[in-house]
Amino acid sequence: MVTLKDIAAEAGVSVMTVSRVVNGQLSKVSDANIQKIQKIIEKRGYVPSQSARSLSSRSSKIIAIVAQGDGDILEYPYNASMIGQIGSLIQKHGYSPMLYFASEYQGITKKLHAWNVDGAIFLGTFDENLEKIQSDNKIPLIFTDCYSPIRQITNVGLDDFKGGVMAARYLLKKGHTNLAFVGSSTDISGVVRQRLKGFASVCTEAGYRLSAEQVLPDAPTLPALKTLCSGSHPVTAFFASADRLAITLMRQLHELGFRVPQDCSIIGFDDLPTSSYITPSLTTIRQDIHLKAETAVDLLFRHIANAKAPAENIILDVQLIERESVSSLPPDR
Structure with a gap:
């Protein structure tokens, strides 16, 4: 060499x-x-060497995309879509995206410093270490879906609570009164926690309470599902906190002999392209992933251009997309 x-x-x-x-x-x-x-x-x-050039220059023209987890996070369509769109938008600004998978906090600052990046966009749940990340890196940092109480951060998120409210109201309007929620740990994810809170709040207002058995992990067991959907007062509708979970739930119910939506209705969250391709097509709460990526990138370059720009917390709206996976129940069901 x-x-x-x-x-x-x-x-x-x-x-x-x-x-x-x-x-x-x-x-x-x-x-x-x-x-x-x-x-x-x-x-x-x-x-x-790109790393040597970036270290010798005041501007590396590199933007880090920091995604929480290991390389397998790209198996999830939402992550792949966000990373792809953010990377493309960064390149349109004349910068190079650098993707870094962060399984733990310790490696993040070291990597950002080593590459002398001009800024970073974070995807995932970094709330626990957010203050440390912010204090260790004096470059523009944009977070997504952050529920940290720290004010001096710039974040792009969704009205996740409203999404849960919309899902519950839609299912109740369709005649479903015995509902269940499927999502990853609410202790870890503020996003899932807010979607559940919105969903549960409407159930409570309508006089229906979600029991512990009706709040399921993202990989519920077949026996647990069979118990919930059987008996004299079965669960007739599920709200899944992500489309990928809703699609997995469809497959599990099919394995158990339940039909969607005739026996069990399902509503998801995200409106991934797959949602309209499957049969039955998935009713879901839509988030505009392109707008989210575009907003995060625009914010980043605004802060690169003006280091004194104030922190911002932008919350994007959500929308109900009605398809085929939710049926209407007769009044006596």
Whole structure:
């Protein structure tokens, strides 16, 4: 591999002189040396290290996309869509996206510093370490779906509570009175917690209480589902906190011999493309993923342009998309 030292030796100049040419700092280098060094670079096929260039420059033109979890998070359509759209929008601004999977806090700051990034957008639940991340990195940071009480952060989120309210009201309007919720741990995710709170609040107002058995983890067991959907007063409708969970639930109910929506109705959250392709197509609470990505990127570059820009918390609206996975119950059911 060709190094700066190799080029400097062939050109008969210092390594610093070669570095200045490589990084475009030409004011302190003679025209003769610039031409000589550039010819050697072209002849020997030298490719500068991106990390070295970013460290030597005030602006690396790199934006980090920090996603919580390991590489398998791209298996989830929401994550893949958000990361893809954010990355594309970053490139349209003339910057390069750098994707980093953060399974624990300790590696985040080290990676951001090592790449000398100009800013970062965070996807996932970083609430517990958010204050530390903010204090350790003096660059624009944009968070998504954050429910931290810390005020001095910039966040783009959804009206998750409203989404839960809309789901419950729709199911009650369709005649369903014995409902259940499926979602990941509300102790970890503020997003899921707010969706459940909105859903449960409407149930309570209508005189129906969700029992502990009616709040299921994101991977409920088949026996638990069979018990809920059987007997004299079965659950007739589920609200899943994500479309992927709703689709998994459909498959599980099918395995148990229950029909959707004839025996059990399901409503999801996200409105992923898959939701309209499956049979029956999924009724869901829609979030505008493109608008969310665009808002996060716009905020980031606004803060890059103005380091004194105030923190903002932007909450995007949600919408009910009515399809085929929810049936109407007769009054006597």
